Amino acid sequence: MSGREGTTTHASIVDVAARAGVSVATVSRALRDHPHVANATRQRVQDAATALHYVADANASRLASGRSNTIGLVAPILTSWYTTEVIAGVEEVLQEAELDLLISTRRGAPDNHPVFGPNSSFRQRVDGMILVDVFFDTERSRDLVRTSTPAVVLGERLDQVASLSIDNHLGAEMATRHLLDLGHRRIGMIGGLALPGITSNVPESRTAGYESALAAARIRRDRALQVDGHFTIEGGRRAARQLLLGSQPPTAIFCMSDEMAFGVLQAARELGLSVPGDLSVIGFDDHTAAEAFGLSTIRQPVKEMGRIAARLMTDILGGHAAEAHHHPLGIALIARSSTAQLSVR
Amino acid sequence: MSGREGTTTHASIVDVAARAGVSVATVSRALRDHPHVANATRQRVQDAATALHYVADANASRLASGRSNTIGLVAPILTSWYTTEVIAGVEEVLQEAELDLLISTRRGAPDNHPVFGPNSSFRQRVDGMILVDVFFDTERSRDLVRTSTPAVVLGERLDQVASLSIDNHLGAEMATRHLLDLGHRRIGMIGGLALPGITSNVPESRTAGYESALAAARIRRDRALQVDGHFTIEGGRRAARQLLLGSQPPTAIFCMSDEMAFGVLQAARELGLSVPGDLSVIGFDDHTAAEAFGLSTIRQPVKEMGRIAARLMTDILGGHAAEAHHHPLGIALIARSSTAQLSVR
DNA sequence: ATGAAAGCGCTAACAG
DNA sequence: CTGTTAGCGCTTTCAT
Numbered sequence: 001m002s003g004r005e006g007t008t009t010h011a012s013i014v015d016v017a018a019r020a021g022v023s024v025a026t027v028s029r030a031l032r033d034h035p036h037v038a039n040a041t042r043q044r045v046q047d048a049a050t051a052l053h054y055v056a057d058a059n060a061s062r063l064a065s066g067r068s069n070t071i072g073l074v075a076p077i078l079t080s081w082y083t084t085e086v087i088a089g090v091e092e093v094l095q096e097a098e099l100d101l102l103i104s105t106r107r108g109a110p111d112n113h114p115v116f117g118p119n120s121s122f123r124q125r126v127d128g129m130i131l132v133d134v135f136f137d138t139e140r141s142r143d144l145v146r147t148s149t150p151a152v153v154l155g156e157r158l159d160q161v162a163s164l165s166i167d168n169h170l171g172a173e174m175a176t177r178h179l180l181d182l183g184h185r186r187i188g189m190i191g192g193l194a195l196p197g198i199t200s201n202v203p204e205s206r207t208a209g210y211e212s213a214l215a216a217a218r219i220r221r222d223r224a225l226q227v228d229g230h231f232t233i234e235g236g237r238r239a240a241r242q243l244l245l246g247s248q249p250p251t252a253i254f255c256m257s258d259e260m261a262f263g264v265l266q267a268a269r270e271l272g273l274s275v276p277g278d279l280s281v282i283g284f285d286d287h288t289a290a291e292a293f294g295l296s297t298i299r300q301p302v303k304e305m306g307r308i309a310a311r312l313m314t315d316i317l318g319g320h321a322a323e324a325h326h327h328p329l330g331i332a333l334i335a336r337s338s339t340a341q342l343s344v345r
Numbered sequence: 346m347s348g349r350e351g352t353t354t355h356a357s358i359v360d361v362a363a364r365a366g367v368s369v370a371t372v373s374r375a376l377r378d379h380p381h382v383a384n385a386t387r388q389r390v391q392d393a394a395t396a397l398h399y400v401a402d403a404n405a406s407r408l409a410s411g412r413s414n415t416i417g418l419v420a421p422i423l424t425s426w427y428t429t430e431v432i433a434g435v436e437e438v439l440q441e442a443e444l445d446l447l448i449s450t451r452r453g454a455p456d457n458h459p460v461f462g463p464n465s466s467f468r469q470r471v472d473g474m475i476l477v478d479v480f481f482d483t484e485r486s487r488d489l490v491r492t493s494t495p496a497v498v499l500g501e502r503l504d505q506v507a508s509l510s511i512d513n514h515l516g517a518e519m520a521t522r523h524l525l526d527l528g529h530r531r532i533g534m535i536g537g538l539a540l541p542g543i544t545s546n547v548p549e550s551r552t553a554g555y556e557s558a559l560a561a562a563r564i565r566r567d568r569a570l571q572v573d574g575h576f577t578i579e580g581g582r583r584a585a586r587q588l589l590l591g592s593q594p595p596t597a598i599f600c601m602s603d604e605m606a607f608g609v610l611q612a613a614r615e616l617g618l619s620v621p622g623d624l625s626v627i628g629f630d631d632h633t634a635a636e637a638f639g640l641s642t643i644r645q646p647v648k649e650m651g652r653i654a655a656r657l658m659t660d661i662l663g664g665h666a667a668e669a670h671h672h673p674l675g676i677a678l679i680a681r682s683s684t685a686q687l688s689v690r
Numbered sequence: 691a692t693g694a695a696a697g698c699g700c701t702a703a704c705a706g
Numbered sequence: 707c708t709g710t711t712a713g714c715g716c717t718t719t720c721a722t
Contacts, residue, residue: 010469012699023709028701036707055466059407060699063714068404079433088424091450100470103448105436121400124355125445233633259634266637288578289604289634292611357715368693373717381691405715408698 089306434651
């Protein structure tokens with residue numbers, strides 16, 4: 001047998017109707033606070049529902065009404081601090097709006113992406129979707145607009161769709177300039193271009209920002225100084241070792257995420273280098289633990305970004321502002337103890 | 346207007362049936378690999394479905410079949426490293442099993458918990474649920490068994506339900522004993538008993554383990570040495586300050602999570618104390634960043650726990666082993682550079 | 691092997 | 707203000 005015995009049959013709308021002595025239509029209306037229901041009736045229905053522990057079946061409602069009261073979120077990685085924080089922000093406002101959250105990670109190739117395709121099982125289950133760091137070329141973003149499912153895009157600037165993002169180019173530039181201002185000339189960069197199956201414009205923009213700061217300081221780009229850290233601590237550690245054990249090691253490193261910077265800190269310790277004495281390190285995010293470890297970084301309001309994205313979503317769903325605008329968010333350089341003036345030896 | 350125009354009508358099962366020249370019943374069967382469908386027919390149906398980008402509507406299927414192919418996960422906090430890691434493990438196997446994941450955080454009081462109540466909107470949407478660190482008294486766990494929805498409990502030992510957990514008592518004992526072995530006698534503990542609205546037996550078991558190690562060493566318990574750190578970095582920092590600025594500061598601190606230990610490390614730095622010179626610190630989890638910062642800790646296989654929980658779930662759903670067993674998991678003491686012999690001054 | 695038809699539990703016109 | 711009546715899109719007997 002199937003391991004699922006003891007099925008308790010749940011009360012359905014007919015049971016409530018019977019108990020309250022009204023029709024199912026009235027039950028449906030009363031429970032969803034429709035106007036045109038007598039207070040006495042509403043009360044009677046609610047009592048009956050409570051007594052029966054009745055809760056409308058979400059699937060049936062969805063089928064009948066076309067609304068699922070759940071919004072979907074798609075992100076490339078679920079375990080990064082960044083994604084987690086975004087989700088927390090989203091959850092916060094969705095909870096208040098009584099909406100459920102269905103989370104999906106991007107599986108496989110961009111082509112069978114849950115978001116695309118005129119019909120995807122993911123899409124048909126949600127009233128709207130929040131796309132975190134999912135890359136869009138213009139063609140795809142057009143698809144997105146054509147789609148019937150409202151979307152808000154986080155982490156990318158799109159003008160035909162509601163979107164919000166920070167200026168990644170600027171952030172990387174600020175970080176790099178900070179290092180330059182401290183006298184560093186040989187500055188490494190640890191990025192994350194090769195996450196398998198994932199494309200995002202974040203690494204590209206940040207690389208461009210880093211390079212543009214160097215160019216402004218008339219420093220020639222050195223490809224050997226740019227290493228992939230896969231956006232993980234361990235990846236950052238490995239990348240740092242590669243950089244620091246090279247023939248001309250950098251005196252400072254810019255990391256595209258604080259997690260990678262943590263790995264750099266570890267590598268430095270392992271190699272007996274002091275930070276910031278021998279090596280300056282700056283990250284990106286302002287991870288919850290960054291302060292604890294004195295990591296200089298570019299702060300972005302990650303949780304707040306989640307909140308805003310969710311609010312944009314509820315607004316769209318509520319028929320307010322179908323604003324397909326881009327919402328820019330501010331960032332700030334937070335200088336802590338991991339970066340310091342280049343020591344002349 | 347409502348912000349949702351351009352609704353593209355999706356192909357439905359009738360469209361596919363029409364295009365393939367068969368009945369909807371046949372389409373349904375063919376697409377779900379039922380036996381008793383001629384190969385030629387199946388092929389024709391599949392081609393039609395592909396051409397139309399057809400995907401069965403999940404809500405309609407659920408309504409008709411009673412199965413949703415999604416499993417729910419409930420956890421008190423979504424943003425802790427621990428929860429994130431569990432989710433990653435769960436996702437990994439669910440993805441392979443083609444099951445969706447619906448995540449819910451525990452809202453409000455235990456009474457209107459998504460998991461309980463004979464009927465909850467959460468429960469009716471999932472085929473099974475994985476409960477992470479949700480506290481159960483015997484009465485509630487009986488409710489859980491009575492329920493028609495299969496459940497697996499992670500983080501607690503329950504014998505009537507499939508469950509898996511580490512031995513929290515032992516872990517805390519190991520950590521404390523490690524500190525005792527290093528000569529420490531005044532050992533602080535930073536726990537997390539007061540998370541609002543959340544109960545879990547984890548803090549209790551770990552407190553008991555800590556106390557039992559002290560008792561074995563004939564050290565009297567000192568309530569002033571036990572402070573709440575809310576399982577966050579900042580909470581750990583505050584708790585540490587309270588402990589270290591007190592009249593008789595400890596020489597070592599056991600934290601119930603690595604994140605709180607990170608906060609302790611920060612506090613120590615701020616107060617000019619060296620670790621492990623002036624203060625030994627040990628955490629719990631083996632957080633991804635623990636190694637990077639040389640934090641001694643009790644390692645538990647968090648992601649693996651997620652995987653196992655999910656596998657247990659798929660097994661139950663598949664009718665294999667409705668094993669209401671408890672699955673114990675191993676832990677290990679990882680001594681790094683944050684703990685050292687008590688220095689006699 | 692395939693089709694016809696009866697729902698799954700609810701919502702949404704449309705009457706009254 | 708409330709009841710009647712169609713479906714929503716799919717699965718599943720029961721026939722054939």
